[in-house]
Amino acid sequence: MSAAEKVVVGQDGAVLIVAINRPDKANAVDADVIAGLARAYVRLSDDPSLRVxxxxxxxxxFTGALTSSRSPLAWLPEGKASCRREAATRGPCTARRRRSR
Structure with a gap:
């Protein structure tokens, strides 16, 4: 399975739909899954038409395990969508809800 197939992203109106797609591995999280989830987060953050x-x-x-000895934070990209520093100082990152216009 290719890296792009491990996390499938779609959209239904203002909803971003993200599926972890590794059923043969109990949806275990690896570097490709972390990268796919990070890309989905960037898309949600950058697209004002998406609400949730x-x-x-x-x-x-849902997920079986983390399949690496590396910290998941090591896979997060740097930049505006990165939660690395926030997670290290305040715990897990949280998505910020957009206000209705």
Missing amino acids: AVVHSRGEH
């Missing part, structure tokens, strides 16, 4: 993201998985399990 729904993350789900395909198969029996």
Whole structure:
């Protein structure tokens, strides 16, 4: 399975739909999944037409495990969409809700 197939992203109106797609591996999170989730977060952050993201998985399990000894924070991109510093200082990153216009 290619890296792009491990996280499938779609859109339904103002909803970004993100699916972890590794059912054969109990949707275990690896570097490709982290990168795909980060790309989805960037898309949500950059597209003003998107209001919310729904993350789900395909198969029996939402996610089985992290399949690396590396910290997931090591895979996050630097820049405006990065949660690396926030996660290190205040805990997990949270999406900020946009106000209705």
